[in-house]
Amino acid sequence: MLFHVKMTVNLPVDMDPERAAQLKFDEKNLAQRLQQQGKWRHLWRIAGLYANYSVFDVDSVQELHDLLMQLPLYPYMAIEVNAMCRHPSSIHEDDR
Numbered sequence: 001m002l003f004h005v006k007m008t009v010n011l012p013v014d015m016d017p018e019r020a021a022q023l024k025f026d027e028k029n030l031a032q033r034l035q036q037q038g039k040w041r042h043l044w045r046i047a048g049l050y051a052n053y054s055v056f057d058v059d060s061v062q063e064l065h066d067l068l069m070q071l072p073l074y075p076y077m078a079i080e081v082n083a084m085c086r087h088p089s090s091i092h093e094d095d096r
């Protein structure tokens with residue numbers, strides 16, 4: 001199942017810089033692991049914003065939920081989710 005996810009990060013302005021750096025480091029490690037596993041298919045910066053557009057490929061809504069909630073930056077994110085399905089004109093066989 002494919003989901004388009006928008007994540008907007010709002011770190012408190014008074015957060016300890018070392019804490020912020022650790023969260024970003026942990027987030028990057030998990031994001032890269034999930035990409036290697038094929039769960040996090042796309043990760044794009046939204047130009048001009050501390051936000052991203054992502055595409056997740058998961059087996060269930062529950063898996064997506066659990067995955068998003070374990071992101072280190074989750075407590076500081078606004079998240080929007082849209083379910084996607086194959087477009088009849090798509091030429092990409094792996095769209096599903």
Ligand SMILES: O=C(O)CC1=CCC(=O)O1
Nearest residue numbers: 009027028031050051052
């Ligand atoms: O920087 C972001 O958009 C938040 C984020 C998601 C994965 C990652 O490494 O950073």
